[in-house]
Amino acid sequence: MLPIVTQISIVFLSLSMFFLLIRLVKGPSMADRVVALDTIGINLIGFIGLLMIMQNTILYAEALLIIAILAFISTLSFAKFLEGGIVIDSGNSD
Numbered sequence: 001m002l003p004i005v006t007q008i009s010i011v012f013l014s015l016s017m018f019f020l021l022i023r024l025v026k027g028p029s030m031a032d033r034v035v036a037l038d039t040i041g042i043n044l045i046g047f048i049g050l051l052m053i054m055q056n057t058i059l060y061a062e063a064l065l066i067i068a069i070l071a072f073i074s075t076l077s078f079a080k081f082l083e084g085g086i087v088i089d090s091g092n093s094d
Contacts, residue, residue, distance in 0.1 A: 006054050013047050034078040041071030 020036045020043065027033040048064045080086075 003054065006050050010047065010050050010054075013043050013050070017043050017047075030082055034075065034082065037078070038071060038075045041067065041074070045071070 017040055020040045023036040024033055024040065027036060045064055045068055048060050048067070052058060052060050052064070
């Protein structure tokens, strides 16, 4: 039963990532694109987790953590960019 459920879940995650890719390209605003990119990262984490379950291994755990950290940092940097237009402050407040 578990292999069938994981295969069905992988199919739905793949469809979801396809539609999110369309939203990423066609998004009406930059905020929609940022949300689509963040959701693609979350779906990718779930996809790798399901692959780990299907293959009965933990070899992808490091990749999973790196993708999660990168998705979090990219979301923060895009949000900061949308808020003020500057991602890295130089520290000089003249």
